[in-house]
Amino acid sequence: MTSRQNRRDRSDRGIPEATVARLPVYLRALTGLQERGVATVSSEELAAAAGVNSAKLRKDLSHLGSYGTRGVGYEVEYLVYQISRELGLTQDWVVAIIGVGNLGRALAGYGGFASRGFRVAALLDADESIVGEEIGGMTVRHIDRLEDVIADHGVSIAVIATPAAAAQGLCDRVVASGVTSVLNFAPVVLQVPDGVDVRKVDLSIELQILAFHEQRKAGGPDEYGPRPGQDAGHYVETVRRDARPGNGNGMTRAAEFTESAT
Amino acid sequence: MTSRQNRRDRSDRGIPEATVARLPVYLRALTGLQERGVATVSSEELAAAAGVNSAKLRKDLSHLGSYGTRGVGYEVEYLVYQISRELGLTQDWVVAIIGVGNLGRALAGYGGFASRGFRVAALLDADESIVGEEIGGMTVRHIDRLEDVIADHGVSIAVIATPAAAAQGLCDRVVASGVTSVLNFAPVVLQVPDGVDVRKVDLSIELQILAFHEQRKAGGPDEYGPRPGQDAGHYVETVRRDARPGNGNGMTRAAEFTESAT
DNA sequence: GGATGTGAACCGATTCACAGCC
């Protein structure tokens, strides 16, 4: 504060990315406590509820400011507000959902959006048989209207929930319309200009990561684990063709164009 | 340094977590190339397709072994196979989807699963009006049958796509039935014993992270950045109540129990 | 020549451990 070298005031702009990614988790834990009428919480308790350790929690919160009380803990309501403000949830964000398949519908009906300042203002799809349908009090518009809709509603975040093949083209269009934040559910790596943020949620990638770890469990952590015996550090080329892919289990089946859940 | 016995073979079991998380992305990029008939790819090209830089890609792949050819690049088909094997995708994984709302349906119909060795063997829900319904050639079973279904099909990965309130209880049940990998879409932090892996996909957290960055863009990086006006670094108690949450924009609205998209 | 594979330098994030304050 006044005494020490500031310029890194609190409310510092440099919140680490890893911290930002956890703030929503803390916020959720806090609103849970709030609903149960808890007024004050220690870093230990909150950390447990959020699934992290307390040192990390304290460090994270320290990036926002000094909002706790030594010997006591954090005031729940106050911390909810501070985190909300930091994340930008005290203002409304206008969201458009592009692609109204099962996933798009799930997103449209998701209670967690509205309650956190996200207002879904438009649903768009290319499928004529869906256009006009009412979902959650909203009418599905045709994708041709994308640019109008973005401009009219002041959309600032686009959610892409289309098949992979359509995603990049639609992304280009929303970016051209001035949207700088995109949440992508389609299984493609979207290319965007600098200044545009893309976050990706990929259902099958998460499963693959689980499979990796699951595979290692089978046989016990140290059984098959360190892989004893053979193969101590030689990646000899002559061994390469021993087992061929692409036939037995369909790994080469075309997957990219049918994946998304629209 | 060498205090603990250090077995650093190739085909080392110690693939960094960050690398594991990217392997599915590389795999997807590679299968895309494969479908376009590309036989060989350089780290530069593959990195671009996967949205990472080439040094990182090479380092990542080096953890699997030495599968490239200097001066040439990587053979696509071979690399697809090696990554698949490393991730455990050359075997089949039996998946149960718990919660058959919009999200569960989206997941059930997701082509990206089957094509990568994930076999959805069961759909379960508590809602009697859904039980018995046919979805993607599968009949929805009642959640009471959970334990039977897991045992009968040898389920090894459970996907939880239920409302938040139901998630922990169901998680406990699948874990008790021997499942050690859980993919959680419900907006709660699941508590599980050691040895069980949980991965979480949270739709609203991703949006919140985008909102954070979007907020900072408005006004330019250093313009509005430090957020002038009120609250320049004093966490004085008397100021604390100046702006109240939880009325204007619904921050305190109960959110935890209605969020998931089921 | 041209690409991979990899030590070494670097950087950010996590954890430790304790000073500071209630």
Place this chain on the structure above:
DNA sequence: GGCTGTGAATCGGTTCACATCC
């Protein structure tokens, strides 16, 4: 006495830059 806030140590991951090999 108890709990926060934070320097210092540590760890893991990224990037650099170049030796290595086809």
